[in-house]
Amino acid sequence: MIVNERITAYINTLERELPTHLYELEQTALSEGVPIIKKDTQTFLRFLLASGKPRRILEVGAAVGFSAIFMSEYMPENCRITTIEKVEMRLVKARKNIADASKGDKITLLEGDALVLLKQLAAMEENSFDFIFLDAAKAQYMNFLPELMKLLSKGGLLVTDNVLQDGTVAESRYGITRRDRTIHSRMREYLYTITHMEQLETAVIPVGDGVTVSTKLY
Numbered sequence: 001m002i003v004n005e006r007i008t009a010y011i012n013t014l015e016r017e018l019p020t021h022l023y024e025l026e027q028t029a030l031s032e033g034v035p036i037i038k039k040d041t042q043t044f045l046r047f048l049l050a051s052g053k054p055r056r057i058l059e060v061g062a063a064v065g066f067s068a069i070f071m072s073e074y075m076p077e078n079c080r081i082t083t084i085e086k087v088e089m090r091l092v093k094a095r096k097n098i099a100d101a102s103k104g105d106k107i108t109l110l111e112g113d114a115l116v117l118l119k120q121l122a123a124m125e126e127n128s129f130d131f132i133f134l135d136a137a138k139a140q141y142m143n144f145l146p147e148l149m150k151l152l153s154k155g156g157l158l159v160t161d162n163v164l165q166d167g168t169v170a171e172s173r174y175g176i177t178r179r180d181r182t183i184h185s186r187m188r189e190y191l192y193t194i195t196h197m198e199q200l201e202t203a204v205i206p207v208g209d210g211v212t213v214s215t216k217l218y
């Protein structure tokens with residue numbers, strides 16, 4: 001938790017309730033230990049979708065499909081989502097959850113490693129996504145960035161989740177266990193890059209596990 005627990009608990013009391021099917025999906029995912037977007041991140045995404053009114057969303061990291069199904073509830077009617085997942089066990093559940101939610105016409109699930117799939121997509125669909133939600137392996141965010149920049153349209157939003165890693169990203173390298181040092185330095189590199197790239201205007205926001213919102217200026 002990166003914000004005072006009491007404040008987060010209070011903010012959560014203000015959140016709107018999820019529709020029943022999403023609530024059940026959320027509870028199942030949490031009980032199975034699937035790392036899905038937190039309540040305050042959900043609200044933040046809902047706000048971005050309502051204000052930005054995207055037409056094509058790309059998500060990297062579908063897990064069991066919760067955030068994709070969530071976004072499909074709050075995006076404009078004519079919007080479509082492409083989401084990527086590579087772990088077979090999660091893909092099985094994502095396919096089923098998307099079908100059960102009757103979202104097959106709105107959500108396309110791409111199966112495989114995002115690095116490979118993003119390269120293929122970028123070769124075919126340059127500038128075609130106006131909203132990208134990056135929520136996959138944190139250590140790979142830097143590797144994904146060049147392809148995401150190609151895929152993002154001018155004025156589009158790149159939203160990245162889990163950037164503050166429970167606040168540990170603010171610790172000095174020496175305060176981090178040896179095991180987590182690589183991910184710590186990679187996330188710092190990612191944050192430094194997206195906050196200093198001329199092509200992006202980025203805000204780092206302490207919501208959920210830390211979210212950045214970047215818009216592509218040109």
Ligand SMILES: C[S@@+](CC[C@H](N)C(=O)[O-])C[C@H]1O[C@@H](n2cnc3c(N)ncnc32)[C@H](O)[C@@H]1O
Nearest residue numbers: 036037061063066067085086113114135136137
């Ligand atoms: C935090 S979870 C995504 C949660 C989901 N966005 C939600 O809130 O419902 C991250 C997912 O990214 C997937 N992932 C990580 N690296 C990946 C890669 N290189 N290619 C495809 N999927 C990847 C993991 O298997 C995991 O299911």
